[in-house]
Amino acid sequence: MALLVTGCASRASEPQPTPEPTPTVRLGTVARAEVGVRLTVTATVDHVVAGAAFVVRDVDLTNGTLLVLSTDPAVMEPPQLVTVSGTVVDFSYRDLSDRYDLGPSGPYRDFEGGRALAADEVTVWK
Template identity: 70%
Template structure:
């Protein structure tokens, strides 16, 4: 999917915004750190998964649970590839 970076939580977790998304935003997780900033345009390829901070925090180095509360038990995109457009 191609969307705009809404906010960066960590270098491995960020939120994208697009009108075609059900809630308007989607959490993206990546094992590889990315240097992103809002409002960059990104293309992300990956797999949609159920989000649980407890289950995914260590693997994706998510940090404290606070910024993820709105995504808990919702969907997240586990990125295999992130392309940043200039």
């Protein structure tokens, strides 16, 4: 009997593994990507900001949206599906405005200091 009681007592004193912490915020694709990394995203068009700048929406994106900058005018409208390939960049309206002909700064305030995708190729799915 003594062995049985002792065996049970020693198991209870063994250290128990601590559970792995789970993130409370799901990091999106762009949040995980380093600046300068090539990325391809397929998502729906949320809205067109200016001639060559548009916002796409998908659950795997940071905050659900991503600003896409292209040197070619955007020929799409919500909720079309697009596939965009390009390079992850830090978004600064002041630094990127002339290159992408962004227009007035107001629509870009929510993206300032965040990440954007400088597109090399945009495919619009019909």
